[in-house]
Amino acid sequence: MWPRDMKAARTRTPRRPVPKKPSNPCVRDPVGVYCRVRPLSRPDQECCIEVIDETTVQIHPPEGYRIFRNGEYRETQYSFKEVFGALVVQKQLFDVVAKPLVEDLIRGRNGLLFTYGVTGSGKTHTMTGSPGDGGLLPRCLDMIFNSIGPFQAKRFVFKLDDKNGVEVQCEVDALLERQKRDAMPIPKTPSGKRQIDPEFADMINVQDHCKVEDVDEDNVYSVFVSYIEIYNNYIYDLLEEAPFEPIKPKPPQSKVLREDQNHNMYVTGCTEVEVKSTEEAFEVFWRGQKKRRIANTQLNRESSRSHSVFMIKLAQAPLDADGDNVLQEKEQITLSQLSLVDLAGSERTNRTKAEGNRLREAGNINQSLMTLRTCLEVLRENQMCGTNKMVPYRDCKLTHLFKNYFDGEGKVRMIVCVNPKAEDYEESLQVMRFAEMAQEVEVARPADRPICALTPGRRFRNQAFREELQRKLEMRGGPINEETEEQAVSELLLQNFPPLPSCELLDINDDQTLPKLIEVLEKRHKIRQLLSEEIAKTVRAFKTALQEFESSVASKENYVQGKLSEKEKTIAGQKMELERLEKKIKTLEYKIHILEKTTTIYEEDKRNLQQELESKSQQLQRQASDKRRMEARLQGMVTETSVKWEKECERRVAAKQLEMQNKLWVKDEKLKQLKAIVAEPKNEKPERPSRVRDREKPVQRSVSPPPAPSAPPVRLRHRRSRSAGERWVDHKPPSNVPTETVMQPQVPHAITVAAASEKALAKCDKYMLTHQELASDGEIETKLIKGDVFKTRGGGQAVQFTEIETLKQESPTGRKRRSSPSNPDQPEDAADSEWTDVETRCSVAVEMRAGSALGPGYQHHAQPKRRKP
Ligand code: ADP
Numbered sequence: 001m002w003p004r005d006m007k008a009a010r011t012r013t014p015r016r017p018v019p020k021k022p023s024n025p026c027v028r029d030p031v032g033v034y035c036r037v038r039p040l041s042r043p044d045q046e047c048c049i050e051v052i053d054e055t056t057v058q059i060h061p062p063e064g065y066r067i068f069r070n071g072e073y074r075e076t077q078y079s080f081k082e083v084f085g086a087l088v089v090q091k092q093l094f095d096v097v098a099k100p101l102v103e104d105l106i107r108g109r110n111g112l113l114f115t116y117g118v119t120g121s122g123k124t125h126t127m128t129g130s131p132g133d134g135g136l137l138p139r140c141l142d143m144i145f146n147s148i149g150p151f152q153a154k155r156f157v158f159k160l161d162d163k164n165g166v167e168v169q170c171e172v173d174a175l176l177e178r179q180k181r182d183a184m185p186i187p188k189t190p191s192g193k194r195q196i197d198p199e200f201a202d203m204i205n206v207q208d209h210c211k212v213e214d215v216d217e218d219n220v221y222s223v224f225v226s227y228i229e230i231y232n233n234y235i236y237d238l239l240e241e242a243p244f245e246p247i248k249p250k251p252p253q254s255k256v257l258r259e260d261q262n263h264n265m266y267v268t269g270c271t272e273v274e275v276k277s278t279e280e281a282f283e284v285f286w287r288g289q290k291k292r293r294i295a296n297t298q299l300n301r302e303s304s305r306s307h308s309v310f311m312i313k314l315a316q317a318p319l320d321a322d323g324d325n326v327l328q329e330k331e332q333i334t335l336s337q338l339s340l341v342d343l344a345g346s347e348r349t350n351r352t353k354a355e356g357n358r359l360r361e362a363g364n365i366n367q368s369l370m371t372l373r374t375c376l377e378v379l380r381e382n383q384m385c386g387t388n389k390m391v392p393y394r395d396c397k398l399t400h401l402f403k404n405y406f407d408g409e410g411k412v413r414m415i416v417c418v419n420p421k422a423e424d425y426e427e428s429l430q431v432m433r434f435a436e437m438a439q440e441v442e443v444a445r446p447a448d449r450p451i452c453a454l455t456p457g458r459r460f461r462n463q464a465f466r467e468e469l470q471r472k473l474e475m476r477g478g479p480i481n482e483e484t485e486e487q488a489v490s491e492l493l494l495q496n497f498p499p500l501p502s503c504e505l506l507d508i509n510d511d512q513t514l515p516k517l518i519e520v521l522e523k524r525h526k527i528r529q530l531l532s533e534e535i536a537k538t539v540r541a542f543k544t545a546l547q548e549f550e551s552s553v554a555s556k557e558n559y560v561q562g563k564l565s566e567k568e569k570t571i572a573g574q575k576m577e578l579e580r581l582e583k584k585i586k587t588l589e590y591k592i593h594i595l596e597k598t599t600t601i602y603e604e605d606k607r608n609l610q611q612e613l614e615s616k617s618q619q620l621q622r623q624a625s626d627k628r629r630m631e632a633r634l635q636g637m638v639t640e641t642s643v644k645w646e647k648e649c650e651r652r653v654a655a656k657q658l659e660m661q662n663k664l665w666v667k668d669e670k671l672k673q674l675k676a677i678v679a680e681p682k683n684e685k686p687e688r689p690s691r692v693r694d695r696e697k698p699v700q701r702s703v704s705p706p707p708a709p710s711a712p713p714v715r716l717r718h719r720r721s722r723s724a725g726e727r728w729v730d731h732k733p734p735s736n737v738p739t740e741t742v743m744q745p746q747v748p749h750a751i752t753v754a755a756a757s758e759k760a761l762a763k764c765d766k767y768m769l770t771h772q773e774l775a776s777d778g779e780i781e782t783k784l785i786k787g788d789v790f791k792t793r794g795g796g797q798a799v800q801f802t803e804i805e806t807l808k809q810e811s812p813t814g815r816k817r818r819s820s821p822s823n824p825d826q827p828e829d830a831a832d833s834e835w836t837d838v839e840t841r842c843s844v845a846v847e848m849r850a851g852s853a854l855g856p857g858y859q860h861h862a863q864p865k866r867r868k869p
């Protein structure tokens, strides 16, 4: 450390006003809250957050969490200053969120940027990034150095003190410190640059060329970085070089917070490293990151439960009136700060199932974030309601450290990181609520810092002179290296190179010219030798430098080649994957096509079947109605028939009753006659009852003869007596069966024919047809149908049927043979109906004409044909 009373000029930073009274109380900006929704880890994960538009996200409860309020399914929308979806790249985020903070930093204003969200939501990815995809931190550094690169002060010109202030050292002090630093054994590449860890080389290779355009060129700048971690409410310096103790490493010592005279909070004894390039700054960060990892492993800590704060301080001071040196007036020095905070996971304790020590740690983390929340809530209330409640910044280190950002002035931005997976739903909801509340807190906008009163354009005042000098040196061919002594020696030698004196001998005794010449020549020879030695030295140096350069180029080339082949492999792999996927897509498309076709066929089938079904059901309905109608009709018929039969039965019963009464009467009569016979004298002959009294009285006809003991009324079957002159046509159809009855019709002089012929009829006057038919009881019934033959006026013959004689054979068991046309045992009705039938038949004359014949049945009519003359 250098004594403070040396020519260094200490200064108070004018950047931070008294906290309670912001310099610009009228203009306040709300905390800028942005939301970044990371992509899902797997495409099949259930998603509960949707980006609606550039400023809105919608969060909906997943299956398991569905909340019904008043029977309604609740989906909530949250608005932010801007929302970044899964496809948004780091550069876009940087341009919107961090770039303005870097611009502010260079203009001397403070900024605070933090990432908030649960573990795994992408806070670290957003802040630090990953190889090949640098986050906000390397991008901020890159932009800073791109902007101030040519205007940076030499190392150690600015010097931070241990009370959160900055001073400008004089050139000599700075030089001495530089020499001291150079003497330290720091690994260097042959080209003089620090070796870059290839692990993070990719991260800082942002290739953005992003810079602040109107940087004050009359200022000189210096960047300082520090990196701390707040774990379990203790602050640890991640850049502190602890002495190496391999046996029992000392646990890291925590740091305390102090307030400077401007009421700004700072970490006492915190390492602040001056850096001159993005690589250097990121290397410092990486060192801290490594240390953090080691500490986490050694002390069994949970990295997601610590807050990490990377602070970038930018000191700037104007050049003097000549533009050669930095102004040492303390009022002119500005120190601005940008804090990049990667907060601990905001999840609640039960999520990680912490136990024991870890539970306590988690509790503290929770406490930090809870306090942050409470502070913001109180602030908001104070701002909105005009109240003056005390904001509990001091309750935890995190809020205490940043209290001036909220209480004083600055720009505060927060990126709320969310993982849209369903498992994080509840936690994400909490995060959203916090973010919503934070947006309502306002922070005073920093005032513009006063402009240096010196004339602008000082930096380039002596530019022309410097350029001329450079040109001259180049013309002499020497390497342009201000720092090499060799060049100065060469210059000196060249300047001292003696000119040749005149070598003309004017006199033989001239003993001055030659020795003088010899002396000069010797001197020139010496200088020449020195110069050639110098040249040889330079050539050697140049050769080694060239070799080093070549080897470095080769190693770089190797590295690049390796990377290239790696990338090529990746590309080949991706191509194969792409081809595979394309094939799969084709197969699936084909399958879809087939399925669509099948679906169409099935749909067609379905339609047809439906139509069929409809027609069938209609048919069924029709049949059912037909059936109903038929049933009704049958019902009607049944009723009708039963009524008819009832009537018939009644009629028959009445007839039977009459018959029985008749029988009774006959019996009574007979009894009377018997009585009379008994009572009469013996010579008197009994009156025989007539066989048939009256044809119209079938009851009497059917009465069996009275049982007169003297003359029993046996009716003998007898052949009809024929008159002498009668001639018969005996018509026997050939189909007749022999009956083998005892009583055969025997007609003498008859002409027997198989078919009725006109010739036979002309010779005879009687006609008889033997006809057989099957009776209802299955026996053959032979009928002899008789008739008279007449001559018709037309010259033909006609037959008038007159009588039917029936012959019937019966088996002896019960049934009697009936051969008489008038059987008295026959039921009256049957006899009646038979008679009626025969009568009807016989009443029809059959007109026989020439050529016409009677068939085997009853052919009643043969239409007469006109005879030819
Ligand atoms: P946190 O710091 O919030 O715990 P990380 O930043 O470590 O979460 O993210 C967890 C994992 O998710 C990492 O592997 C990271 O690469 C990945 N990830 C996070 N955000 C994104 C993003 N926007 N795009 C791609 N990967 C991401």
Ligand code: MG
Binding pocket: 120, 123, 124, 125, 304, 342
């Ligand atoms: Mg993290």
